Amino acid sequence: MKIEEIVEETPDIKTLRLVFLEEGMVNDFSFQAGQFCQLSVFGEGEATFCIASSPTRKGYIECSLKKVGKVTQALHDREVGDVLGFRGPYGNWFPLEGMKGKNLIFVGGGIGLAPLRSLIWNCLDARGDFSEIMILYGARSIADLVYKAELREWEARSDLKLVRTVDPGGEDGTWDGHIGFVPAILEKVSPSPENAILITCGPPIMIKFVLQAADKLGFSPDQVITTLEMKMKCGLGKCGRCNIGNIYVCKDGPVFTYRQILSLPAEF
Amino acid sequence: MGKEMKEKALSRAGQDQLIQGLRERGFRVFGPRESGGLVLFQETQSASDLPSRYSNSARSIKEFFLPAQESLLSYGVGREEIQTRYSAEEPLPTVLFGVRPCDAAYLPIIDKVFAWEERDQLYLSRREKTLIICLACEEPDEACFCTSLGYSPAGREGCDLLLTPIAQDRFFAEFVSEKGEGLLREFPHLWEEASPSDQKRRKEVEAEAKGKIKRRVEMEGIKGWLDEHFEDPLWEEISRRCIGCGACYYLCPTCHCFDIVDEGNLWRGVRRRIWDSCSFGHFTQMPAHQPRESQDRRYRQRIMHKFRYYVDRFGPIACVGCGRCIEVCPVGIDLTEILARIQERATTPAKG
């Protein structure tokens, strides 16, 4: 796939918009919110990324990547027009049908907003299908917030409620959002579990505490959906790297309900 | 078993003619050969290349289906485009001659993971093009425990043809699969009728070999205990001496985890698949997250994957009892001891 556009989200996160080189693929390629893909820079290797754009927006996909290792470093060094290796889409997806008519609460942390963004736009593009929508999003600091333009757009919309927060110490004089860790703010905002589904993604430690907070707020384990991250190589349920118990995150995940997670060995 | 398995006898000279005949028909024939103090599968010209006495090859036959390293694709990056070429070469017709039944038994187990949903064509096409001719095991090693897993030194799982030495100059031949039966038709002059005494002798040979296997682990209860004991002090206890090398993995037939690496520069190179092991820390190391940060967790994964997760997912236990892990462990970790300890816990009524 070819890089069509690069957005610098934060000092170490970029969003790449990718388009297919093959004519046919432009129309034929389809995916669901929550699925992931393998991007590669030849010579440096391959790495796993969730698709951060909505399936409703055709003709391109977007992936947001944080510079953390060899492959992400190489991807950050690419320029508009460069060609990347692509495999996908892989994995399961958010149960969109089951969310219809429900109140949706999105809880994201850091770059964990990426898979949620795919779903959020998917829902917003069919806004009538869902009841109230709330997005709680936080990052370490103001600079680390991703999709800043979209956050402003969401903020301005009257059909959803955006709650922003930064970790203590990550604020500055101009910050008008919350200050505090995402799970704490979730408890503070205290959304009602009634007819609601909570979808969360973020660093493992945040997910852990969000799940606890959701539990405290009265969400049943079936009402909470998250995505898990494990190191992956093949994405095809072969290489044995992403196993958590008998599940393959690449095939059976990355999307899980909290109830499913409760039945897994605590090794993620 | 719908139909009767075909049984014949083969002379030692016939064994050699079989190898010759297969070679003439374009098969590459590999058999165990001794070199540098190790028995390894190598290209074989004749039956005389086979070592006279050995329990098993140092490396399992998995490298013929999942090589230690193989190219997945090669790439060339030009000014305008990137060219990739997948390594989809048809594998050459291959015969593995003299495979021990425990090694052959690994195949039907591991076929399952390579064939579910996305089919791994590299593995499966090699599988299809390879004929497995087993040689029943007369000299089980002190570390062997195939019988505990329900296999036998003269077992048929995964074989196409099973040869059991029944006399100095005579083998009992069982045509286990369709592919194996093909040999019966292809080389009609080689096979002699098997007599009832041949059959009797075959059974005796198997019983004798079984009798030489001193290790015995009862598998009952182990899965149930593992289901309940993801967290348990036992894991730390049994893995403390583990130094985290990959010897047990790399020699284990059923261990099949791999890594994918790019080698080359930004203009041209190769993407390869290589063996990898859950005993290494980097196996699950993500930039900011490590779900298995100590050796006990990694060791637990090894046991759990073989005896619990694989069973849940695919049915069979991912262990054939070949004993290589026991044989090669530089610090004396013994899988059968560990299984016995788990079994003991599983069958002892819980305290408190």
Add this chain to the structure above:
Amino acid sequence: MDSGLTLEGSSEERAKGWEPKITAFVCNWCTYAGADLAGTSRLRYRPQVRVIKLPCTGRIDPLFILKAFERGSDGVLVSGCHPGDCHYTSGNYHARRRFGTFRKLLEFLGIDLRRVQFSWVSAAEGAKWAQVVDEVTQKIWELGPFEGYRRISD
């Protein structure tokens, strides 16, 4: 100083369609300056050496030499300041110990040591640089391509 060879090798060598690839790892302060001097003095020497500049010979990890061979070098030259002249006081002394042993390991594994050469070339020794390069290049011309390594580098 004239090595007696043309810059492009003998006609026989050219006919083979091969010319050596030699990687030189040099220190910034002495040898690189020496090579620069050779250039500004308009000395003619053979062009098959590719120079990689590092702060100090002490910074030259033996892995660099290995990588050079992996990537198709037929010979490697390591060059830095004379003893006592190191910009960082003792980098070259450490390098001397390291390479004194490392080259023996290479030799033991079957790498012809004529392919791995070492020199001290100071900033004032432009002429020595040209001579070293000519001599090393000639040696590699004589030895031919590093077949052993090429066989294992697909």
Add this chain to the structure above:
Amino acid sequence: MSQPLQDKARELLEKKEVAQVIGYGEGTRAGRARPIFITSPQEASQLIWTLACVNNLAVYLTRKETRVPGRVGIVAKGCDVRALFVLIQEKQIRREELFIIGLSCPGVLSKKAMAEGKQELTEETKADKCKICLVHTPVEYDFLVGEKVDSPEPPSDPYEKIKELESRSPEERWEYWQEELSRCIKCYACRQACPLCYCNRCITEKSIPQWIEKSPHARGNLAWNLMRAFHLTGRCIGCGECERACPMEIPLMLLNQKMAKEVKEQFGYVAGMDFRAEPALATFDPKDHEDFIR
């Protein structure tokens, strides 16, 4: 010889002089020994000292899984103590953190001898490293099991095989090593068994850039084995654990001993004999030879 060892370990644990004793216990296979970790006096009777006590237990001192707070009693043969010395030199452990239970050692059984079930120590069954051992009695210990013995003169030439290889042409040596290294499967048993390969992140695991290719092909195997040997140059104390651990029987000690020989010849240094000495490759002498430099 196990009795004095057990008594001492029991005493140390009873008096709480050490938090843990790392020693040898019975293996599950006949005649074998394996590492055990003892933390209570009652367990001291599990300790043994036999010809099968081959492991170099110093490897456990730098592993986070086996490192405990407080002083550690470590059972160590002469060669093992040399490894402790290098760890002290390299500031991985402190001398005062150790209680060295030294073993006066006649040599241990070779891997082959143990595989064949041999029990007696003869020139035939002895591990190769023991035939050239300089330290049958450890250089230093806090308690010695057994009588102090002088190390016999190493017989004939300790570097016989090395000399034989050195006499071959480069091409022949290249072929020899290509053949030997072709069996390498990169299981890293050599690295993991080595008490001196304690890096948190080995050079092979560093991927930016990938200096040593991970694949076990000829190029990757040469790079790995060559760099492993070089990273141990001037440090390897010759315990032979790498070679013993290698499931593919690659003669790794040839590489290590070749380098030990070079370090001794070039700098007069023998690793692990004095923990106060400067490691050979961490220092220099302005008068070091430089006949190889133009």
